[in-house]
Amino acid sequence: MWQDKMNVEGGMTGRNTLQGLLVVSVEQAVAAPYCACKLADAGARVIKVERPEGDFARNYDRAARGESAYFVWLNRGKESIALDLKDSDDLALLRRMISAADVFIQNLAPGAAARLGIGSEALRAADPRLITLDISGYGEEGPYRDMKAYDLLIQAETGLAAITGHPAGPGRVGVSVCDIAAGMYGYMAVLEALLERAQSGGGKAIQVSLFDALADWMTVPLLHQVYGGRAPGRVGLNHPSIAPYGAYAAADGEVVVSIQNEREWLRFCSQVLQRPGLAADPRFADPSARVANRAALDAEIAAVWERLKRAEVVARLEAAQIAYGRVNSLADLAAHSQLRRAPVDTPAGELELVAPPARLVGEAVELGRVPALNAQGAALRREFARGNTQAANTPGEAAQ
Structure with a gap:
């Protein structure tokens, strides 16, 4: 059992942690x-179950030498198997894989699992050690439960778009912040x-939604609205409550x-603007006046x-x-x-x-390969064949 490995003297480090x-x-x-992906980076064996036509993120773009930039970013270090979950044999194979798993993750539509x-309640009744993670748009209950949810939709629903952009209109944050936030919370x-299971022996049922994740990130502007009576306005590339804190154009x-x-x-006025008297101007004499x-x-x-x-x-600053x-x-970022x-x-x-943001001091960064669709399908079907008592003890054609 993996939890027993945590107690080995000296522990595990780097990509071997999990x-x-x-x-x-x-x-x-x-x-x-x-x-x-984060679990794979930490050394876990991750089996990615894709629909027969593949994860649709494989076709978001062709920016990375013909590969999807999204897919390359998110799927390193995994094994891929394509399963048709409407096929009874493929569904039975998935159940056998789950029965050997420590963690089961799914982001199907609410209720589909x-x-x-393969819903969390049934799986954990059969295996109380199992940790399940259900990721959805709005959660497993509530009036929005069955609504389709994608990143931009959640940016709009949570009010993020309303406080992002120029005063002339709302804007989208340029990366998939809702998805990333939900994935981070799920990983944590x-x-x-896993830490609790190492002590108690029992697993957990975890639910994370994109809406809840971004609502947490929206706490500060929400508190301004609820208790201050107004939300921060859209101020473009400026801070809504501090000035000067924003973008200013030089000649180039x-x-x-x-x-x-x-x-x-005071230093900004005297050394950067070279106008020391501006600091005493009543219009700018304190933070509130400057805003x-x-x-x-x-x-x-x-x-x-x-x-x-x-x-x-820059030199003056x-x-x-x-x-x-x-x-x-x-x-500029690329260079x-x-x-x-x-x-x-x-x-x-x-x-x-x-490179992964968290540096492990003294350890090299090694990323597992990105799998082609169904790259490990044949090996996984053999490994988890009906009656195979050795399943999951040794990876097949692992994506290392």
Whole structure:
């Protein structure tokens, strides 16, 4: 049992942390694959169950040398098997895989897993050690339970779009924040359940929804609305309640500047703007006044910055020890000196991904390969064939 491995003297590190853990994931799109990917990165054996035509994220784009950028990002280190869950033999095979698993993840439509006989309640009744994770759009109950939910829809429903963008209109956050948030919460909850199981021997039934995940991230603006009577307005690339904290245009590009206290405000006026008297202007004398008079403040800053190259603005900010960030393009990010990368093997050949954010000091980053559709299908069918008592003890053609 995997929980017994946790007690071995000296422990396990790096990609071996979850070695011996079997995860079966009936997954598609982003949220569930993100969670399962993190478990695979930590050394778990993850079997990705795809529909016969494959996870539809395989066809989102062809940006990564013919492969989907989404799929390459989310499915490294997994084994792939294509199953038709309407076929009784394939469904029986899935059940045998789950019976050997430590963790079962699914993000089918609400109620679909139960109708197939692989709902959390039935599975955990048969195996109380099993940890199940159900990821959905709005949760397993409530009036929105059966609504279809995708990332942009949840950005709109949770009010995120209403506080994002320019004053002229709402905007979308440019990455799948709802899916990523739900996948992160699922990953954290699975790890907590594994730790508890190591002590108690019992598993957990976990439910995470995209809506709940983003609602948590929306807590601060929600508190402003509920207790302050108004939501933060859309202010483009600016902070809604601090000024100056936003993007200002130099002659050849934008720079975001952040003033967090009055000492920085004085240095900003004297060293960056080279207008020390501005700090005493009654319109800008304290943080609240600067926010209330943001338009006038922005005009004062713009009058100075528009005459300067971005490099000169940055030099002044650094000399004054003022926090800043360049408004970079994706091409700038691709060439960024701080960007860490790691190679990954894919059906299209080797690609470079962003390295996992959590660094394990002294350990190299190694990412498992991205599987082709059904790449391990034949091996998994043999491994989990009816009557095979050795199932799950040794991986088949594992995606290492």
